[in-house]
Amino acid sequence: MAMATMDEILSAIDAGQTAAVERLFGFLRIPSVSAVPAHFPDCDRAADWLVAELGSLGFDAAKHPTDGRPMVLGHLKCARRDAPHVLFYGHYDVQPADPLELWRSPPFEPTLESGPRGERIVARGAVDDKGQLMTFLEACRAFQQFGGPPCSITALFEGEEETGSPSLPAFLAKNAKALKADVALVCDTGMWGPTVPAITIALRxxxxxxxxxxxxxxxxxxxxxxxxxxxxxxxxxxxxxxxxxxxxxxxxxxxxxxxEELPKELLELWDGLDFDAAAFLGGVGLTTPAGERGRTPLEQxxxxxxxxxxxxxxxxxxxxxxxxxxxxxxxxxxxxxxxxxxxxxxxxxxxxxxxxxxxxxxxxxxxxxxxxPALSLSIKNEALRRAKRALEAEWGKPAALVGCGGSIPIVGAFKRELNMDCLLVGFGLDDDNMHSPNEKYERTSFHKGARSWARILAALAA
Amino acid sequence: MAMATMDEILSAIDAGQTAAVERLFGFLRIPSVSAVPAHFPDCDRAADWLVAELGSLGFDAAKHPTDGRPMVLGHLKCARRDAPHVLFYGHYDVQPADPLELWRSPPFEPTLESGPRGERIVARGAVDDKGQLMTFLEACRAFQQFGGPPCSITALFEGEEETGSPSLPAFLAKNAKALKADVALVCDTGMWGPTVPAITIALRxxxxxxxxxxxxxxxxxxxxxxxxxxxxxxxxxxxxxxxxxxxxxxxxxxxxxxxEELPKELLELWDGLDFDAAAFLGGVGLTTPAGERGRTPLEQxxxxxxxxxxxxxxxxxxxxxxxxxxxxxxxxxxxxxxxxxxxxxxxxxxxxxxxxxxxxxxxxxxxxxxxxPALSLSIKNEALRRAKRALEAEWGKPAALVGCGGSIPIVGAFKRELNMDCLLVGFGLDDDNMHSPNEKYERTSFHKGARSWARILAALAA
Missing domain, CATH: 3.30.70.360 (Alpha-Beta Plaits)
Known part of the structure; x- marks a missing residue:
């Protein structure tokens, strides 16, 4: 079978949106809160759900027990002999939903709400990380209609990201060979703005x-x-x-x-982002940067x-x-x-x-x-350069190279255990209420996120 | 009818012990927690219970609404024309019972447990203040068999002591005439030791x-x-x-x-009490006084x-x-x-x-x-001297004149609103778990408490 064109792949994603949202809703209904022992069985159900999902996409997938919540691991081999091999990582566990009384709808009964940017998916885990990881799997689903993705893919989903990933280092060490790839892809970060994509190159x-x-x-x-x-x-x-x-x-x-003090080059790049600290703080009812004196808000x-x-x-x-x-x-x-x-x-x-x-x-x-520990990616990295171009093609604007105040333990573990760099591309927005009541994910994030991954996979394979 | 002898009164108290404990149990079963709105109806029930109890003792009693929990007010006039008039105060509200999991038995299902000093009554409110206020009413009950107490008595019970008595000042101001007496009696304090009675002359x-x-x-x-x-x-x-x-x-x-610094006379009296701070702290798992440096534990x-x-x-x-x-x-x-x-x-x-x-x-x-504010009683007060002798007759040891770290808002209000001194006599012990799980009241406290009040009423009337 001949390689499909990018337009065909993207059209397949566009045509499958309703079914894609239905699939995500099924995933969001599972209250896989990793911090609360009463929800451990739900974490198992979420892992089983992903094993089935990967299976439907042609992956050879299984649930792997750990001392904590299980890992889900799947492999899909690309027919092309010179295809690059990527590892995609996401997490199926979510934050506790309390305080429950502040939710407009029950946290584990996903709903579509209309918002200023169109429809939004409201549920615990909508953005962090179930909606985000599904953007990648939906890209894989589109490729599947045309003979499969242009890269070999290992998919790894964990269930302890929200509790510090205690079982991850041992699992990586034990399964190093099965997990080693050319580059790791992670979808657990945000956009620079509602229409400006971003690649995260520094993580606390x-x-x-x-x-x-x-x-x-x-x-x-x-x-x-x-x-x-x-x-x-x-x-x-x-x-x-x-x-x-x-x-x-x-x-x-x-x-x-x-x-350490930031390299001058990066500090200038960040100053060029024109971060609107007043708007960022204003969105949560604040006016005044409150941290270390003598630092810019982005540094803080x-x-x-x-x-x-x-x-x-x-x-x-x-x-x-x-x-x-x-x-x-x-x-x-x-x-x-x-x-x-x-x-x-x-x-x-x-x-x-x-x-x-x-x-x-x-x-x-x-x-x-x-x-x-904190992590950073060199701005000269080749996978980073290709992904940057792919994102610009989808969004029509250059991708910002940003830092992230949050922590994604897997990134450090990939570097430490597998000596593998991580490409952090995500579609969350600042007002997604991550870790808060009424967590949401824009339908545009979900839709264009899948399109973005399709372009990135093609760019990496080019 | 001739005045009964003290022996007859005391014998009546001794003979009525089983029935007295039954009455107290009925009172303790009402979860009258004044801090929690869900228990406001229970506070009303406790007030009704007291109105009925006073009625059975010959008092003209009624429940009086306030902005908060109701007051119970009752009057019993002594036939003797020169009889002194006392106001007895207690409170029917109790502290919240949580943490519930630390109770050995449900807090509002009173039980008799055996302990090192004989049987003890275990329930929220056992010592604070239901058991204590009932010592006074049981003394009244004994006198009732012989024509009534030797003093005119006004009984006042409030239901907001544990929440700072917000409705009390206005009630006292409004009912000053009905409440004014020669002296106020309060049973909400402790003994100096298991066999040493005490009168509290200083309250924080x-x-x-x-x-x-x-x-x-x-x-x-x-x-x-x-x-x-x-x-x-x-x-x-x-x-x-x-x-x-x-x-x-x-x-x-x-x-x-x-x-202010303490008068030398009182400081010496307190030094003479030989307070065993190590034992006091040891009883709750501590070893070291933790407050202001340079002060004795009793001062602290x-x-x-x-x-x-x-x-x-x-x-x-x-x-x-x-x-x-x-x-x-x-x-x-x-x-x-x-x-x-x-x-x-x-x-x-x-x-x-x-x-x-x-x-x-x-x-x-x-x-x-x-x-x-804090309150104190002069050690030269006549009612204090008579009560001291009565207590010594019952317990065989002189009553200690002590301070109390706790606060009883009514005492300040009596002084401020009615210019009336307060005689604070109580039978609680340090290990009664007041405000804690497994609150208890020794049966000896309950029994000899009633006998003590009988002697004090007689001494005040002598």
Missing amino acids: GIVGEEVVLTGPNRDLHSGVFGGLAVNPINVLAGILGGLHDANGAVALPGFYDGV LWSRPSCDINGISGGYAGEGQKTVIASTASAKVTFRLVGKQNPERVSQSFRAFVASRLPPDVKARFIGGGGS | GIVGEEVVLTGPNRDLHSGVFGGLAVNPINVLAGILGGLHDANGAVALPGFYDGV LWSRPSCDINGISGGYAGEGQKTVIASTASAKVTFRLVGKQNPERVSQSFRAFVASRLPPDVKARFIGGGGS
């Missing part, structure tokens, strides 16, 4: 820590004991309140070891490390007063890393910071501590 | 504050926004972490205005002010990680006051402290702020 790393402080062996009356008995919430606030200095910098000893987001308390709890949180000194208090804290910051050392520094500030009778227990 | 005041910080208009992805968007939990920890200085003192400007508890965060919450508190910057964070804080500290000024100082530390884009909303 992450360290996630949870600390539980315990003082008295039970909750105490704050009148009877207050002023004499140690209060773990007072202690926790005192310690966490010291994590930042007066200039907004993180106060952990050694935290900035490995943080893409090339400077940060520290956020993601959750804190202790004592009585119900209505009214309860005059209690709680026995325990806890907090979840993440650090975003850049440059050569070492996740292990940041984790140790945090734990030492807490431990050194504990008064008598208060004990700290640490949970988590998983992490991944 | 209280200010309760709740602060809710709001930053972004929704929860954000901490990777995408971290380092640029303000994090309300980071801000809250920073502010609350500054509430204490390095010496354990409260850092609010002006907080110590009105805090009874005559120094304190500040405790009673609850804190924000962001994701479930299992695992959620990399979120929360839109809001909140905390409940109480201050215990002494001497002439002004609750209103402490409240204002806290709010100003928070407001002055807010970065741009973070707004603070304050809830609560109700409070009452």
